[in-house]
Amino acid sequence: MDDFLLSLAKVIRRAILQVKPPIGSARPVAKDLFQALKKARPVIEKRFGPPVLCRYSGCPDSPKSTYSKGEHVFKVLEYLWDFSLSRHAIPQAIENSDAIHMGPGKFELLLVAESELGSKDEICRDLLKLLEAHTSIRCLVYKQPRRARDRRAFEARMIRVLHNHAYFLQCPGIWLFVGLMWADQTIECDLYTLNEKLDGLAALLTAK
Numbered sequence: 001m002d003d004f005l006l007s008l009a010k011v012i013r014r015a016i017l018q019v020k021p022p023i024g025s026a027r028p029v030a031k032d033l034f035q036a037l038k039k040a041r042p043v044i045e046k047r048f049g050p051p052v053l054c055r056y057s058g059c060p061d062s063p064k065s066t067y068s069k070g071e072h073v074f075k076v077l078e079y080l081w082d083f084s085l086s087r088h089a090i091p092q093a094i095e096n097s098d099a100i101h102m103g104p105g106k107f108e109l110l111l112v113a114e115s116e117l118g119s120k121d122e123i124c125r126d127l128l129k130l131l132e133a134h135t136s137i138r139c140l141v142y143k144q145p146r147r148a149r150d151r152r153a154f155e156a157r158m159i160r161v162l163h164n165h166a167y168f169l170q171c172p173g174i175w176l177f178v179g180l181m182w183a184d185q186t187i188e189c190d191l192y193t194l195n196e197k198l199d200g201l202a203a204l205l206t207a208k
Contacts, residue, residue: 005174008043008137009191009204012178015039021185027117028182031058033141034083037113044085048110048136055090056083067091072098081133083113113139117180120154124161131165137174144179144190151179155192155201162198172198 015036022028034056045052053066057078067089068074074091086109091099093107112133114126123142130138145151158177162168177192192201 004043004047005176005193006204008040009176009193011040011043012037012139012176013189013191013205016178016180016189017187019187021187022182023185027143028180028187030082030115031056033115034059034113037083037139037141040111041085044110044137048087052085052087052110053089054083054085055079067099069098069100074098081112081129082115083139084109084135085111109133109135111135111137111139113141115141117141117143120157124158127158127161128165131162131168135173137176139176139178141178141180144181146181159198159200169198176204177201 015038016033019028019032019036038054038056038059041052041054051066055076055078057076059076068091074089074096079090086107087105088102088107089099090107092102112130112135114130116123116126123140126142127140130140145154162172172194175194179190179192181188188207190206191204193204194200195202
């Protein structure tokens with residue numbers, strides 16, 4: 001197993017298990033999940049090199065000096081996907097007057113994530129959306145079925161969705177599937193990736 005992928009999975013799982021569990025019929029809070037994914041930044045930076053910046057709707061522009069001039073603070077909005085880690089920042093790439101010069105290198109997405117805790121159709125829609133990202137790592141945070149039989153059926157459907165996209169086999173890239181389950185104020189998290197044949201999921205870290 002790739003050491004980098006396992007390190008990434010460990011950091012993300014540890015952070016998600018610290019997310020405040022929902023009460024009753026509520027779902028885990030999306031912003032809390034994004035804060036957990038943000039913990040992956042040091043692992044990504046070690047692999048790809050700095051600078052690596054985080055983006056999700058409402059993400060604090062911190063530290064301020066990262067890409068802002070003086071005391072200016074950018075309002076961070078969602079950009080195409082729910083969450084991303086990128087080399088350089090969008091204000092730099094678009095040459096915003098309040099952003100410092102980008103310097104060497106070019107803007108690129110390193111990790112892109114979608115979080116969908118709703119229906120299977122909604123999850124598969126976001127899975128397809130991830131295939132449109134030009135990025136090194138794609139991450140899907142999703143509601144995982146509890147029954148083993150239902151889980152296997154849904155995983156098979158997700159694999160079919162990937163193969164329904166014309167460009168999947170040309171550049172499959174690195175994938176992380178973060179399956180969440182929650183009940184009685186507890187949260188569980190299993191992580192998978194694609195197997196070598198790209199025809200199923202391989203467990204990285206699971207509760208069992």
